[in-house]
Structures are given as C-alpha cells and as structure tokens.
Amino acid sequence: MINPDEPYEVQIAKQAKIIEALINRAERGHEVGGSAYSLFESAIALQTAVWEKTKDLEEALDTLDRASSELEIARQAQERIQRNLADAMVAMEGGFALFSEDRLQVCNAQFRNLLPDIEPLIKPGLEFDDYLAAVNASRYLSPDLNGVIGRAQLLLTGQRPGRRFSSFVMVLRNDRWFQISCRQTSSGNIAVLQTEVTDIVRENRREKNRLIDQHTHFLQAAFDHMSLGICTFSSRGDLLVRNERFGELLGVPLALLKKGSRFQRIVEHVERHEILERKGRRAEFAGWFKALRRGATVQERLRRRDGMSLDIRIHSSPDDGFIVSIMDVTKETEAAELLEQRVVERTAELTEANRLLQIHANEQAQIEAALRQAKEAAEAAHTSKTRFLAAASHDLLQPINAAKLYLSMLTDMVDQPAAEDVVNRLNRSFASTESLLQALLDISRLDSSAAEFNITSFDLGRQLQGVVEDLAPLAAEKGIDLRLVPSTRWVTSDQRYLMRCVQNLVVNAIQYTEQGRVLVGCRPRGGRLRIEVWDTGLGISEEDQSRIFNEFTRGGGVGKGTGMGLGLSIVERACRHLDHPIRLISRPGRGSAFSIEVPLAAAGCVRAPPIEKAEPALDGSLDLIVMVVENDADELHAMTQMLESWGASVLAAGSTAEAATLMQEFGTAPDIVLVDYQLDDGDNGIETIRTMRALAGDEIPAIIISANRQRQFLQLCNELSFAVLPKPVQLSRLRALIDWNTRARVA
Structure with missing residues (x-):
C-alpha cells in the first residue's frame, strides 16, 4: 500500500491515514461485537498493527534524517565549490565568464573591467549574443579591428553545433592586445577567457624588426657583392637601396644616389649630360614611365660615351615601387658584333658554296637521270629475266617431261640386254639434264629480288625421313651406309627450299664418300635447331672451304662425274634468304660436317600432307x-x-x-x-x-x-x-x- 520510492512526507501521510482507519475499525467492532473476548481480540490486533506502523514510521523518520544530512552536506560542498571558483576567478590573470543557456552566470572583475563602456551591462543574466554585440560596438576597440567581434559572433551562433571552440584577437586603443577564447562545454555552457597577449605581440614586433634589419643588412651585403648594378625605388620614386656597382655603371655623382633621391632627378642628370645613348641616338627616358605605369617591364641596350655597353632593365616590385638593374654587356656586345661580322662573311662564303652546290646539283641531276635510265633498263632486263624463268619453268621442262615418259615406257618394252643398257644410259643422261636445268632455275629464282618463300611450321622429322628414303638407292649403289637419327622437332622455314638444301648436302656427302657412312641428325641449340649432315668422305681443304659455295665449284681429288658444282651454291643462296646460318667443319681424309640452323616451332596438331618420296610403282592394274x-x-x-x-x-x-x-x-x-x-x-x-x-x-x-x-x-x-x-x-x-x-x- 505504501510505495517506498515515494517521498518520505507522502509515506508518513499514508501511514497516518492507515492508523486512523484501523482505530475507527476497532471502535466500530466494539460497538457491534459487545463481547469482552472479541474486544480483547480486536485490541490485540489493533495494538500489533499500531506497533508495525510505528516501526515503519520510525524507519521513515530515520531515512528522512539521513537524507536531510546528505542534502546539508551537498549544500555545504556546493558553497565550498562556489567559494573556490570565486577565489580562482579572482586569482586569474585574465578575464573569465561562464554563460549557461546563453546567459551570463558568473564572471570575475577582470572580465567586467576590460571595456569600461560596457561594464554596466556585465551582470548575471546577460545574453551571450548581447555581450558580443556590446563588445563589437565598444569605443575602446582599435579602429583597425572593428568588426572582428561581429564575425566571431556569427561563427559561434551560426555554426555552434559544428564548432565548439573559437578564438580571435582584440586590439584596444592603448595598444593592448587580448586573445578572446570562447569554448563550448559538453553540457552546452560557454566559457569565455580574456587573455592579454600584449607582451607577446610586442616581442614579435621587436623580433620582426630585428629580422627586417638583419635581412636588410644581408640584402645590402648581397647587393654590394653583385657585379650587377641594383637600385630600388619606392612607389613615389624615392631611392631606397642601391649598391656601389650601380653608381659605377651609371656614371652619376654620389650626391644623386643618396637614400631618398628622386628617380626623376637621376634621369634628368643623365639626359642633360648625355651620359647614355641608344645606337647613335639619345635615350628616350620619357617612355619608361609610361611603360611602368602600364605594369610593363622596360629593357634597353644603351652605350656610354666611353664605349661601354649597358643593359638596363626596370621591373615593378610588389609594393608598387620598381627595381632598376644595370649590367655591363660590353664583351657580349663586342662578341655579337664580331659574330655579326662573321655571319656576314660566312653568308658570303655560303652564297658562293651554294652557287657551287647548284652547279654540282645540276651535274648530279644529269647523273641521276642517267642512273634512272640505267635502272629502267635493269628493271626491263629483270622483267625479261622473270618472263624467261616463267617460260623456262614450263617450256624447257615440257619436252624433258615427255621424253622421260617415253623412256619409262621404252624401259618396260625393251627385253634385250644391250638395248636395256642403252635405255638406262639415256635415262641417266636425261636425269643429269633435268638436274642441271632444275639447279639453274633454282639459282635464277634465288638471285631474283622477287624471290618468294612460303614460311610455315612443319614436322622436320617426317621431311628428313622422306629425303633419306629418296636417296637410299643412291647410297646403296655406292655401298654407303646412309642413316637418320629420328627427330620429333617442328621448325619454321620454307619447307621446299629447306628440304632441297638438306637433299643437296646429303647428295654431296654420298658423292664425296667412297666408303663408310653418311649420318643425318638434329641438335637443339637454345631456340634453334641445327640440322647436321656428317660423312666419312674425302674432306675439304681450308683453301677449298672458302670457295666451295661458289657456282660450278667441286672439291679437289674427285672426278667430273661427281656433280656439276651447283648444289652448295643453291644451299648458300637459299639459307642466306631464309636467314639460316650455315656451318662447315672438315678435315681432309677424315670427312666433313655441314649444318643449317633453323628456328624451332611449337609442335602442331594439323594433319601433315603426304611425304613426296620415291616410292616404287604400285602393283596391280590402275582400274580408273x-x-x-x-x-x-x-x-x-x-x-x-x-x-x-x-x-x-x-x-x-x-x-x-x-x-x-x-x-x-x-x-x-x-x-x-x-x-x-x-x-x-x-x-x-x-x-x-x-x-x-x-x-x-x-x-x-x-x-x-x-x-x-x-x-x-x-x-x-x-x-x-x-x-x-x-x-x-x-x-x-x-x-x-x-x-x-x-x-x-x-x-
């Protein structure tokens, strides 16, 4: 019935009402019951209830006493804090004020006395914005800083949720400087500190003046050690700083170069005494001032009476003044004049050389015309040669092809041994004629500038197998052991010309080997593959090795029947066009080794065409x-x-x-x-x-x-x-x- 969280006064009032109700109930029971026992029983119950409520009342009074004691202690602590705050505010060197809910709560005397004309307004309850407005309107502020407080007010009121701190400097008329710091606390209050920074500002001034004086001294020392004449003037034309070199180069009295001298006086002195001239004319100084007023830079090349050349430049400075620099350019001017004289002389020489070149060009044009005619004649001859090759490839081989067909049929028809020998000899003669003609046509094609190559990637092992099988009968006829080391490598080259080169090398090896063997194989060398043909033949001497690749050249010590001497010439031409290096190793009496290096290629998966090799005629009738x-x-x-x-x-x-x-x-x-x-x-x-x-x-x-x-x-x-x-x-x-x-x- 009684909530222990309610105030003690409410709990006590409720208990009193409960006790009064119990007493009234007991009295009514006495009137209604009428028996002594019931009255006694009611009295006992009433007494028990009274004791319990009395006990609760005593506990509530004790709790109320403790709360009163704690409240008194808190009040005393608050008074001590207020006294300490007041003492701290009095002891502070600067002004301090605390605004709660944008109203002044407490401040110290320094805060109130800073600006006498607003001191009457500094009272508890003063709004923060009114304080800032009063400070901004104070007549004790320096005119240069008027309006700063207003801007600070906007900063704090317009951006207060985002900015919890603002600081600015306030300058009084008596050259006193104060830093005003406004800090917003976590509870939303505003603490204002007024700190005097006059000593710091004055020390900064003294340091700044000292640095300016020191820099001026350094600047003057730098000016004095420059070979360039320097002089600075104010916006009114008064001389500020100069070096001695300026007076030496300009040639005016030192009295005119004192600090504060007018630039106009110096110019008038120079004009009056005609100290400077420009290419034989008087210098026009009046135009300088017009150019300076337009913000332009003046640059003039002038000459003194003694012949010294001066380069004068006038630049505007950031403070609306200007800087005059003078440089002695006598040597440069003399060098330029000498260069100009040399240019004139060189121009005359070049004119004469140009005339001679024109004559030479005319002669060259005549030579080029003759060369053009010769080139056209050569091209016509080349075209004729190309047509001849095309005709030879067909017309010359046409009758040979027909003769070979007839000889083949004649071979099958001849039964007598004598006639068969004649036919065989005739076959060999036609084969030699065919081989010679094919070699001559190959050399002509390779010597032509329009030689065509079909560069592809192919399986080299299959092609080498075909070459070896084609030449196996020739090797068997001489009793030579022709062997091939199998290879699965792929290469990139012209398949027809490369195989023709390998075939020529193998044929040469068989022809120049009387007994022993011929070996064909490959060796990888980095990204290339070396195709090698080894033999145990006669070998090639060193003097023959230098000419063995020439046309119609055969090695020494062999008869005329070993070949026409064109095979290695075809190999050299084809490999040179294909960029396949050739290598020869040979020792007379021990044999030779020829090699051709070709680029390796990745193994392909395309179906290779059938190898064209000399296969025996198939048996059976051709029923087609x-x-x-x-x-x-x-x-x-x-x-x-x-x-x-x-x-x-x-x-x-x-x-x-x-x-x-x-x-x-x-x-x-x-x-x-x-x-x-x-x-x-x-x-x-x-x-x-x-x-x-x-x-x-x-x-x-x-x-x-x-x-x-x-x-x-x-x-x-x-x-x-x-x-x-x-x-x-x-x-x-x-x-x-x-x-x-x-x-x-x-x-």
Whole structure:
C-alpha cells in the first residue's frame, strides 16, 4: 500500500491515514461485537498493527534524517565549490565568464573591467549574443579591428553545433592586445577567457624588426657583392637601396644616389649630360614611365660615351615601387658584333658554296637521270629475266617431261640386254639434264629480288625421313651406309627450299664418300635447331672451304662425274634468304660436317600432307577413268600411253573446252583429272578443274602438273583441294599420288 520510492512526507501521510482507519475499525467492532473476548481480540490486533506502523514510521523518520544530512552536506560542498571558483576567478590573470543557456552566470572583475563602456551591462543574466554585440560596438576597440567581434559572433551562433571552440584577437586603443577564447562545454555552457597577449605581440614586433634589419643588412651585403648594378625605388620614386656597382655603371655623382633621391632627378642628370645613348641616338627616358605605369617591364641596350655597353632593365616590385638593374654587356656586345661580322662573311662564303652546290646539283641531276635510265633498263632486263624463268619453268621442262615418259615406257618394252643398257644410259643422261636445268632455275629464282618463300611450321622429322628414303638407292649403289637419327622437332622455314638444301648436302656427302657412312641428325641449340649432315668422305681443304659455295665449284681429288658444282651454291643462296646460318667443319681424309640452323616451332596438331618420296610403282592394274588435259601433243601422247600401260582408261584433251565436250560425250565424270597448268590461249588447269567439277556436280580429285612454285599459286591450289606435282614428273610419285587421291572414292 505504501510505495517506498515515494517521498518520505507522502509515506508518513499514508501511514497516518492507515492508523486512523484501523482505530475507527476497532471502535466500530466494539460497538457491534459487545463481547469482552472479541474486544480483547480486536485490541490485540489493533495494538500489533499500531506497533508495525510505528516501526515503519520510525524507519521513515530515520531515512528522512539521513537524507536531510546528505542534502546539508551537498549544500555545504556546493558553497565550498562556489567559494573556490570565486577565489580562482579572482586569482586569474585574465578575464573569465561562464554563460549557461546563453546567459551570463558568473564572471570575475577582470572580465567586467576590460571595456569600461560596457561594464554596466556585465551582470548575471546577460545574453551571450548581447555581450558580443556590446563588445563589437565598444569605443575602446582599435579602429583597425572593428568588426572582428561581429564575425566571431556569427561563427559561434551560426555554426555552434559544428564548432565548439573559437578564438580571435582584440586590439584596444592603448595598444593592448587580448586573445578572446570562447569554448563550448559538453553540457552546452560557454566559457569565455580574456587573455592579454600584449607582451607577446610586442616581442614579435621587436623580433620582426630585428629580422627586417638583419635581412636588410644581408640584402645590402648581397647587393654590394653583385657585379650587377641594383637600385630600388619606392612607389613615389624615392631611392631606397642601391649598391656601389650601380653608381659605377651609371656614371652619376654620389650626391644623386643618396637614400631618398628622386628617380626623376637621376634621369634628368643623365639626359642633360648625355651620359647614355641608344645606337647613335639619345635615350628616350620619357617612355619608361609610361611603360611602368602600364605594369610593363622596360629593357634597353644603351652605350656610354666611353664605349661601354649597358643593359638596363626596370621591373615593378610588389609594393608598387620598381627595381632598376644595370649590367655591363660590353664583351657580349663586342662578341655579337664580331659574330655579326662573321655571319656576314660566312653568308658570303655560303652564297658562293651554294652557287657551287647548284652547279654540282645540276651535274648530279644529269647523273641521276642517267642512273634512272640505267635502272629502267635493269628493271626491263629483270622483267625479261622473270618472263624467261616463267617460260623456262614450263617450256624447257615440257619436252624433258615427255621424253622421260617415253623412256619409262621404252624401259618396260625393251627385253634385250644391250638395248636395256642403252635405255638406262639415256635415262641417266636425261636425269643429269633435268638436274642441271632444275639447279639453274633454282639459282635464277634465288638471285631474283622477287624471290618468294612460303614460311610455315612443319614436322622436320617426317621431311628428313622422306629425303633419306629418296636417296637410299643412291647410297646403296655406292655401298654407303646412309642413316637418320629420328627427330620429333617442328621448325619454321620454307619447307621446299629447306628440304632441297638438306637433299643437296646429303647428295654431296654420298658423292664425296667412297666408303663408310653418311649420318643425318638434329641438335637443339637454345631456340634453334641445327640440322647436321656428317660423312666419312674425302674432306675439304681450308683453301677449298672458302670457295666451295661458289657456282660450278667441286672439291679437289674427285672426278667430273661427281656433280656439276651447283648444289652448295643453291644451299648458300637459299639459307642466306631464309636467314639460316650455315656451318662447315672438315678435315681432309677424315670427312666433313655441314649444318643449317633453323628456328624451332611449337609442335602442331594439323594433319601433315603426304611425304613426296620415291616410292616404287604400285602393283596391280590402275582400274580408273583418268582425264588428261595437256596442250603439248607429244607429252599428251606419252602420258596417255603411260597411264594406259598401268591399266587406266584415259580421256585425252588439249584444252578446257575439249575436255568438257569429251566428258559430256562420255556421259560420266572421270575418277581423277590430270591437267597441265599452262594451256594455250590464256587457258589454265585451275579453270579446267573448276569446269569439270561444275559439270559433274562433285569434287572430282585433281592433280595439277606444273613447274610454277609461286606462293599465291600454291595457296590457291591448297584452298581448292588440288594436288600439285612438279615437272618433270617422277612416275613413281605420280602413281602414288593418283592412288592416294582416289583411294577414298574407290573404297
């Protein structure tokens, strides 16, 4: 019924009401009950309740006494704090005031007496903004600082939540300086401190003046030791600082160079005595002042009477004054005049040299015209040579190709040993003629500036295997052990020319080795691969090693039947164009080792074309329909006879139109087309194959027989899925290529 958290006075009043109610209840029970026992019982209960309430009342009175004692102690502590604060405020050197809820609560005498005209306003309850406004309007403030307090007021009132501290300096008229610091406490009160900083300010002034005097002394000492004449003037034109060099160079009396002398007087003295002149004329000093008033910089090159040249410059200074500098440039002027004289002389020399050069240029133009004509003649000759090579590649090899075909058939037809020997000799003669012609054509192509190379990455091991297998019969004929160290490396080069070079090296090794062996292998060297051909032959002497790569050059000690001396010349030319270094190691009587370094390449995953190698003719009849298109009647007849001897059915034509007509009359497409690239009247083998495929509506296998090795031609044949067989045709390769191209269709 009684809340112990309520004030003691309320608890005591509630207890009194409870006691009074109990007494009234007891009295009413006495009236109603009427029995002595019930009265006694009620009296006992009432007495117990009275004792309990009396006890509670005594405890409440004790608690009230303790609270009163604590309140008295707190009041005494507050009085001590107020006395200590008052003592501290009296003992403070500066003014102090405390504003609570933007109203003055307490301050010391220094705070009230700082500005006498606002002292009557400094009373408890004064608003902070009114205090700042009164200080800002005080007549005791220095006029230079008027308005500072107003700005401080805006800082504190407008930005009070974000700024809890502000400080500014207040200057009184009697040159006294005070720092006013306004700090906002965590409880929202504002404490204002007034600290006199007059001694600090005056000490700073003295230090500043001392530093200025010291800097002036240093500046003057620097001026005096400069070779440049320096003089500074105020905004009114009064001389401030100068050095002795200024007077020496200007040549005016020292009386005019005292501090405070007017710049106008110095100028008038110079004009009156004509001390300075400018290129034979009097110096126009009047224009200097106009330029200075515009803020420009004046620079003049003047000369004294004694011939000294002076460079005078006038600059504006930050204090609206100006600085005059004078420099002795006599040596520079003399050097410039001497240089000008030399320039005139040099100009005359250059004019004469230019005249001679013009004559030489005319002669050079005549020489260039002659050279141009010679170049045009050389280009015409080169064009003619290119046309010759193109014609030679086809026309010269055409009859050889036909002769080889007839010789092949003749070999199969001859039974008598004597006739067979004649045919074999005839075959070897034609092979030598073919080899010589191919070598001459290769050298001509490599010597041409328009030589083309097809640089690709390929599996070198497969190609070397093909070379070794092609030359194995030649080595076996001489009893030479030809071996290959297998390799899985890939290289980057022109496959045709690189393999031709390796083939020439192996052929040379076999020809120059009487007994022993020839070894072909590879060695990695960093990012390159060295292809090596070793033999146990005659070796090459040192004097022959320097000329062995020349045309028609053979090593000493061998007969004429060992070759034409063109193989190494082709190797040197091809490797030079391909940037493949060649290395030769040889000892006479011990053998030789040739090597070619080529760049390594990452192993590829593309399907490599079949290796063109000398394979024996396949057994069995060639049960195919073969379309042969050839403009040369002899070669067409020879090719037809050869194919028919293999068991093929041949459709022979001399042009694309004749082949199309023949195919339409025959009523079916051939199994394969063999066509020469160069036909008559602008016709070519590519158009023939396209026409055949268009008529058949199918990708008929095709082989182009040509001596053309241009890159664009080979790329086009590869894109159109044409096989290319070089002239003169090797019958073993022709038979193998026909079988390889038709095998899938027959199956």
